[in-house]
Amino acid sequence: MSILYKSTRSDAPAVTASRAILTGLSPDGGLYVPTEFPKLGRPLSELASMNYRELAYEIMSKFFTDFTEEELRTCIANAYDSKFDTEKIAPLVKKDGVYYLELYHGATIAFKDMALSILPHLMVTSARKNGVTNDIVILTATSGDTGKAAMAGFADVPGTKIIVFYPHGGVSNIQRLQMATQRGENTYVVAINGNFDDAQTAVKKMFNDKEMAEELSAKGYQFSSANSINIGRLVPQIVYYVYAYCQLLASCEIREGDEINITVPTGNFGNILAAYYAKEMGLPVRKLICASNENKVLYDFFMTGEYDRKREFILTSSPSMDILISSNLERLVYKACGCDPEKNLAFMKNLSETGKYEITPDMREQLADFRGGFASEAENFAGIRELFEKTGYIIDTHTGIANAVYRAYAAETGDTTPTVIASTASPYKFAVSVVGAIAPDKVEGRTDFELIDVLSELGHTKEPAAITDIRTAPIRHKSVVDPENMPDEVRRILGVLS
Numbered sequence: 253m254s255i256l257y258k259s260t261r262s263d264a265p266a267v268t269a270s271r272a273i274l275t276g277l278s279p280d281g282g283l284y285v286p287t288e289f290p291k292l293g294r295p296l297s298e299l300a301s302m303n304y305r306e307l308a309y310e311i312m313s314k315f316f317t318d319f320t321e322e323e324l325r326t327c328i329a330n331a332y333d334s335k336f337d338t339e340k341i342a343p344l345v346k347k348d349g350v351y352y353l354e355l356y357h358g359a360t361i362a363f364k365d366m367a368l369s370i371l372p373h374l375m376v377t378s379a380r381k382n383g384v385t386n387d388i389v390i391l392t393a394t395s396g397d398t399g400k401a402a403m404a405g406f407a408d409v410p411g412t413k414i415i416v417f418y419p420h421g422g423v424s425n426i427q428r429l430q431m432a433t434q435r436g437e438n439t440y441v442v443a444i445n446g447n448f449d450d451a452q453t454a455v456k457k458m459f460n461d462k463e464m465a466e467e468l469s470a471k472g473y474q475f476s477s478a479n480s481i482n483i484g485r486l487v488p489q490i491v492y493y494v495y496a497y498c499q500l501l502a503s504c505e506i507r508e509g510d511e512i513n514i515t516v517p518t519g520n521f522g523n524i525l526a527a528y529y530a531k532e533m534g535l536p537v538r539k540l541i542c543a544s545n546e547n548k549v550l551y552d553f554f555m556t557g558e559y560d561r562k563r564e565f566i567l568t569s570s571p572s573m574d575i576l577i578s579s580n581l582e583r584l585v586y587k588a589c590g591c592d593p594e595k596n597l598a599f600m601k602n603l604s605e606t607g608k609y610e611i612t613p614d615m616r617e618q619l620a621d622f623r624g625g626f627a628s629e630a631e632n633f634a635g636i637r638e639l640f641e642k643t644g645y646i647i648d649t650h651t652g653i654a655n656a657v658y659r660a661y662a663a664e665t666g667d668t669t670p671t672v673i674a675s676t677a678s679p680y681k682f683a684v685s686v687v688g689a690i691a692p693d694k695v696e697g698r699t700d701f702e703l704i705d706v707l708s709e710l711g712h713t714k715e716p717a718a719i720t721d722i723r724t725a726p727i728r729h730k731s732v733v734d735p736e737n738m739p740d741e742v743r744r745i746l747g748v749l750s
C-alpha cells in the first residue's frame with residue numbers, strides 16, 4: 253500500500269513522503285497528513301520480540317512507502333546507534349504503579365533526540381530521491397532545546413549544514429554551553445541581540461526570501477527546516493509508543509489486546525499526536541491524557557471546544573511547554589472536521605486573525621479519546637517530590653507535569669488502566685528546578701554544575717555524558733549579531749557574500 257501526504261488546508265495534489273519531508277510545510281501553509289492510516293498489520297506479541305531498530309523499520313516503512321527497504325534501514329541504523337546511552341533506546345520503568353517511558357537517552361538528553369536523530373538522514377535521502385543536488389541548509393531559531401537537538405542530529409551529516417540562532421542572554425547557562433560547544437564542521441551557532449520572536453521572525457523571512465534562495469542555489473545550497481510539524485519528525489515518534497506497549501507485553505505486565513492510557517507533557521502537540529497516530533494504527537489505547545503547565549490553552553480547548561491564544565504568556569519551570577500556539581493541533585482539528593480542508597482553513601484563519609476559534613459539538617465528539625489536564629508549578633513540584641520520597645526515582649519538570657496531571661486524573665476517575673507517561677527530559681537537564689522540588693534547602697548559593705552534583709547524590713545516578721561533556725568542551729561558537737544582520741551572517745557562513 254502506498255501512502256501519500258496531503259495538505260490540511262487545500263485540495264492540492266497529495267505528495268510522496270520524501271517530498272513532504274523535504275518541504276516540511278505545504279506551500280498553502282497547511283500541514284501534511286497521511287491520506288490514510290496504515291494498520292500495525294502484525295500481532296503485537298510478534299512485534300514485542302523486536303529491538304528498537306527493527307520495530308522502527310516495521311512502523312516507518314508503513315508511512316514512508318516511497319523509501320526502499322535499504323534506504324530506510326540505513327536511516328534507522330544511522331539514527332538509533334551508540335548516540336543513545338542504552339541499547340533499549342527508550343526504556344520503560346515502573347515506579348509507584350506507573351510506567352515511565354524514558355525518551356531522554358539520546359545526545360541532548362531530551363525526547364526531541366528521538367526524532368531529530370533520524371530526520372537529517374530522512375532529509376538527505378529524500379533530497380537524493382527527488383533529484384535535489386543542492387546541499388540542505390537547516391535554519392533554526394531556538395529558545396533553547398530544539399536548536400541543540402537539531403544540531404546534534406545534523407552534525408557531520410554529509411550534504412547538510414545547520415545554522416542555529418538563539419536569544420543572547422535568553423537561554424539557561426547549561427543550554428548556552430550545550431550550544432556553544434557543539435561539535436561538527438557543518439554546525440553554526442549565532443546568538444542574537446534580541447528575543448526568541450526576533451530570531452523566529454528573521455528566520456521565517458529568510459525562508460520566504462526568493463532573492464536569497466536564488467543566491468544560495470547558485471552556490472549549491474537550499475534552505476530547509478527541522479521544525480516539529482515535519483512528518484519526518486512525527487512518524488518516528490509513533491515508534492516508541494508501540495515499543496512501550498511491546499515492553500509491557502514482554503514483561504507480562506499486560507496481555508495482548510489490553511488497553512493502556514498514555515499521558516504526555518504537551519507543548520506543540522507533536523508528541524501526543526504521535527501517540528494518537530499509534531492508536532489509529534491499532535495500538536490498544538484507552539485515553540490520551542494531554543498534560544499542560546500553567547499555559548493551559550489545550551486544557552481549555554478540550555474542556556470547552558474553544559481554542560484561545562489571547563492570554564498572558566506564563567514562564568514556568570517546564571519551558572519547553574511554554575507555548576500558546578500548538579501547531580500540530582491543526583492535524584487533529586482537520587481530522588475532527590472530517591478531513592475537510594476548507595473547514596480546517598476557516599478555523600486556522602480565525603486563529604491567525606482573531607487569536608481564537610471554536611469547534612462544533614460534532615467535532616468535539618471526535619476528540620473523545622483525549623482528556624486535557626493541567627498542573628500548577630506547586631502541584632508539579634509536589635508530585636516530583638512525592639515520587640522521589642516514595643521511590644527514589646527522579647523525574648524532570650516536564651515529566652513532572654504529566655505525572656501530576658495523571659495522578660490527579662486517576663484519583664478523580666478511579667481509572668486503573670495501566671498508564672504510560674512519556675518522560676521527556678532527563679532531570680539533569682533541569683537540575684536547578686528539580687533540586688528545587690526535591691531538596692529546596694540545597695539550592696541557594698550553588699551553581700548549575702554544583703546542583704548537578706547534588707542531583708547525582710540524591711538520585712544515586714551518574715550524570716549523563718551530555719553533561720560531563722559540557723563541563724570541559726571548548727567553546728566553538730561565539731558570534732553575536734543584531735537581528736537585521738542575520739541574513740548577512742548566513743551569507744558569510746555559506747561563503748556567498750557578494
Ligand SMILES: *Cc1c(COP(=O)(O)O)cnc(C)c1O
Binds near residue numbers: 676
Ligand atoms: C518539546 C518538549 C515537550 C513538548 O513536546 P510537544 O511535542 O511540543 O508537545 C515536552 N517536554 C520536553 C522536555 C520537550 O523538549
